[in-house]
Amino acid sequence: MNWLARSFHKMGSPPFFYRGAKVWVFWLYVIGLLVLLVGTVWGLAFAPADRLQGDSFRIIYLHVPTAHLSQLIYIAIAVAGFVYLVWRMKMADVFIVSAVWLGAWLTAFALFSGIVWGIPTWGTGWVWDARTTSVLIQLFLFLGLIALRTAIPNSQRGALAVAVLAIVGVINIPIIKYSVDWFTTLHQPASIQIGNPISIDPSMLWPLLVNTIGLYALAAGVILYYMRINVLRRERNSEWARDTVDIS
Amino acid sequence: MAQVNSSTLLQVSGLEIEVAERPLLTNFNLNVEPGALIEIKGPNGSGKTTLLRHLAGIRRAHKGSIDFRDHSFAYVGQKTGLNVSLTVYENLRWLTRNADRNTSELELIRALSDLGLKSRRDTLVGALSAGQVRRCGLASLLALDANIWLLDEPLTSLDESAIDWLKGAITSQRATNGAAIVATHATLGLPETVTIDLNVS
Amino acid sequence: MNAFVIAFNRTMRVGWRHPLDSLNPMAFFIIVTSLISITVEGESLTTGNSLAVAVLWVVLLLSTMMASGSAYAQDYEDGSLEQMVAQNQSLYASVHGSVAARWFLSAVPIVALVPLGAWMLDLDTEVWWILFMTLIPGSIVFTLFGVLGATLTLGVGRNGVLLALLVLPLYVPVLLLGVGACQRSVNQEPFEFALIGIYAIAMAAITFLPFAIAALLRVSQEY
Numbered sequence: 001m002n003w004l005a006r007s008f009h010k011m012g013s014p015p016f017f018y019r020g021a022k023v024w025v026f027w028l029y030v031i032g033l034l035v036l037l038v039g040t041v042w043g044l045a046f047a048p049a050d051r052l053q054g055d056s057f058r059i060i061y062l063h064v065p066t067a068h069l070s071q072l073i074y075i076a077i078a079v080a081g082f083v084y085l086v087w088r089m090k091m092a093d094v095f096i097v098s099a100v101w102l103g104a105w106l107t108a109f110a111l112f113s114g115i116v117w118g119i120p121t122w123g124t125g126w127v128w129d130a131r132t133t134s135v136l137i138q139l140f141l142f143l144g145l146i147a148l149r150t151a152i153p154n155s156q157r158g159a160l161a162v163a164v165l166a167i168v169g170v171i172n173i174p175i176i177k178y179s180v181d182w183f184t185t186l187h188q189p190a191s192i193q194i195g196n197p198i199s200i201d202p203s204m205l206w207p208l209l210v211n212t213i214g215l216y217a218l219a220a221g222v223i224l225y226y227m228r229i230n231v232l233r234r235e236r237n238s239e240w241a242r243d244t245v246d247i248s
Numbered sequence: 249m250a251q252v253n254s255s256t257l258l259q260v261s262g263l264e265i266e267v268a269e270r271p272l273l274t275n276f277n278l279n280v281e282p283g284a285l286i287e288i289k290g291p292n293g294s295g296k297t298t299l300l301r302h303l304a305g306i307r308r309a310h311k312g313s314i315d316f317r318d319h320s321f322a323y324v325g326q327k328t329g330l331n332v333s334l335t336v337y338e339n340l341r342w343l344t345r346n347a348d349r350n351t352s353e354l355e356l357i358r359a360l361s362d363l364g365l366k367s368r369r370d371t372l373v374g375a376l377s378a379g380q381v382r383r384c385g386l387a388s389l390l391a392l393d394a395n396i397w398l399l400d401e402p403l404t405s406l407d408e409s410a411i412d413w414l415k416g417a418i419t420s421q422r423a424t425n426g427a428a429i430v431a432t433h434a435t436l437g438l439p440e441t442v443t444i445d446l447n448v449s
Numbered sequence: 450m451n452a453f454v455i456a457f458n459r460t461m462r463v464g465w466r467h468p469l470d471s472l473n474p475m476a477f478f479i480i481v482t483s484l485i486s487i488t489v490e491g492e493s494l495t496t497g498n499s500l501a502v503a504v505l506w507v508v509l510l511l512s513t514m515m516a517s518g519s520a521y522a523q524d525y526e527d528g529s530l531e532q533m534v535a536q537n538q539s540l541y542a543s544v545h546g547s548v549a550a551r552w553f554l555s556a557v558p559i560v561a562l563v564p565l566g567a568w569m570l571d572l573d574t575e576v577w578w579i580l581f582m583t584l585i586p587g588s589i590v591f592t593l594f595g596v597l598g599a600t601l602t603l604g605v606g607r608n609g610v611l612l613a614l615l616v617l618p619l620y621v622p623v624l625l626l627g628v629g630a631c632q633r634s635v636n637q638e639p640f641e642f643a644l645i646g647i648y649a650i651a652m653a654a655i656t657f658l659p660f661a662i663a664a665l666l667r668v669s670q671e672y
Contacts, residue, residue: 085664088310137621140614140617140618141618143614144614144615144618147611147614147615148601148615151608151611152605154268154671155268156668157668157669160664161601161668164597164601164661164664164665165601165615167661168597168619168658168661169618172618172619172621175622175646175650176621176622176625179622179625179629179646180625237270301531301670304531304535305537306531306534306535306670307671323532325528327526327527327528327531328527328528329527329528329529329531329532330527330528331463331523331524331529332523332527333463333466333523334462334463334466338462342455342459342529343532345455346455346533346536346538348536348538372466
């Protein structure tokens with residue numbers, strides 16, 4: 001436990017983070033891109049076509065990982081908001097600022113790829129069902145976070161406001177899901193569910209898992225990359241930041 | 249006289265203040281004894297207002313402690329805290345209730361008449377002149393009857409007679425075992441004033 | 450309790466001196482409802498009561514957002530907020546008092562106008578009671594979120610569009626549940642789920658949001 005507490009404390013220290021994260025950014029980019037390449041080629045060229053949906057189903061290799069990841073990023077932002085509120089840890093705010101744009105783009109891409117998938121599959125690009133609605137609201141929440149953070153110049157106040165909004169927002173997403181589900185759903189039920197037997201053929205599943213891992217690694221790399229930039233900008237008056245910039 | 253004793257009104261120790269993540273004050277210590285008048289001086293941007301807001305508990309320091317030892321304080325900032333849609337009397341009553349004081353109507357009116365605002369009792373603050381609004385803010389000092397006064401640039405828009413009144417009020421506040429801390433660029437010129445120069449520290 | 454009463458009285462008194470702040474959202478409600486009943490064909494409204502219900506909800510939502518968006522703006526400008534924070538009163542209770550007064554000043558008049566709007570939109574009278582049963586907790590939640598949005602953007606100039614961007618997504622769950630309950634009641638389907646949901650959200654919002662609002666009020670002074 002002592003070790004855990006110490007490393008938690010260390011991660012919260014900007015200079016330690018700045019130096020330590022450099023290697024991680026490089027390797028996460030490299031591994032993420034390679035794995036993503038393997039998964040995408042596998043999924044598009046080698047995995048069998050779907051019996052019912054034909055080749056159009058292949059978009060799930062991008063759609064499903066981005067949708068999952070965007071939601072995960074939103075939850076992570078809310079958790080970071082909580083950490084910021086309780087411990088006033090600056091790195092939590094740095095994480096939020098760095099992840100929020102990526103989250104918004106991924107959400108937008110998930111919606112877009114969903115439309116592209118929906119047109120050949122269901123004959124309509126847009127259905128007001130639980131998942132589509134909650135992802136759309138999630139996009140609005142991301143945009144709200146970005147707008148709020150840009151509108152308040154004071155960094156402490158802006159950070160607190162964004163943390164509160166993220167936490168209040170995250171509670172909304174499951175409620176929206178349940179309340180729309182209650183209205184009845186057109187969407188096909190989620191294919192990969194924990195605890196349920198997987199209803200998708202393994203030969204189709206493997207590239208999906210590979211792509212998910214690749215995208216997660218790449219996203220972690222992107223977030224760390226922006227966190228390093230933001231932490232340097234935030235600490236520009238401190239000695240370690242000046243030293244760092246002078247040397248490199 | 250400087251050491252802490254049972255009569256000390258306010259004890260500030262090891263205060264550290266940051267503005268926009270730049271340190272403004274480090275290890276700031278202050279003991280306020282009954283009868284003290286402390287003037288905080290310094291050029292614009294040196295943190296007079298910020299220090300006063302910290303003392304009033306409006307901003308929170310991340311290091312150090314501010315201990316009022318159960319003494320009450322009244323804070324009159326550059327913004328007066330008066331709502332333009334409420335009357336002079338309503339505002340004054342709200343300010344006292346807000347500070348958890350049950351000041352009686354008689355006392356409130358006495359405070360107003362002391363500052364020549366008795367006839368304005370039921371006027372909306374929005375209809376007052378700038379100087380009258382400042383006077384009304386100062387009337388809250390009397391109404392609140394606090395041990396320590398925290399005043400931010402109290403001389404702004406005051407005329408001669410109001411300045412004289414303020415000097416008299418501070419003198420009697422000191423005489424009744426109270427104290428005043430004033431952030432100002434122009435000295436009040438009262439005897440036995442302790443000056444804190446933020447530029448030097 | 451004391452801080453609650455002080456804040457309630459003060460907000461009511463200030464609101465009383467500015468009747469237009471309450472009347473403008475009411476006028477907005479009437480105008481938008483009439484615009485919709487003018488432009489939408491009569492039959493399509495009566496055949497689908499659901500459209501009328503949705504229209505009433507959305508217009509109420511927008512009027513409440515407009516009305517509560519200016520919460521604490523004046524206190525922030527004139528320094529009263531500074532005094533509240535300085536004297537370390539129970540801000541939680543004070544926020545409750547202020548929000549309650551705002552609800553009376555701006556949401557209750559609009560909810561009172563709903564029968565008029567329902568009549569303009571040809572809504573069946575048997576839906577009225579379920580509409581009220583859901584609009585009352587719904588308008589409380591809308592007011593709370595509106596005040597939250599207002600405190601998030603305190604001191605940010607021209608905050609109208611920003612406020613809408615922040616607050617509208619938060620309104621969605623209550624809107625869905627409220628409209629859903631009314632629609633189901635029109636179709637004579639069970640709607641208890643939505644009713645319970647909306648009251649549960651209202652209780653949670655009343656309990657927890659004032660904490661967030663109070664924290665934001667405090668930090669708004671740390672410029």
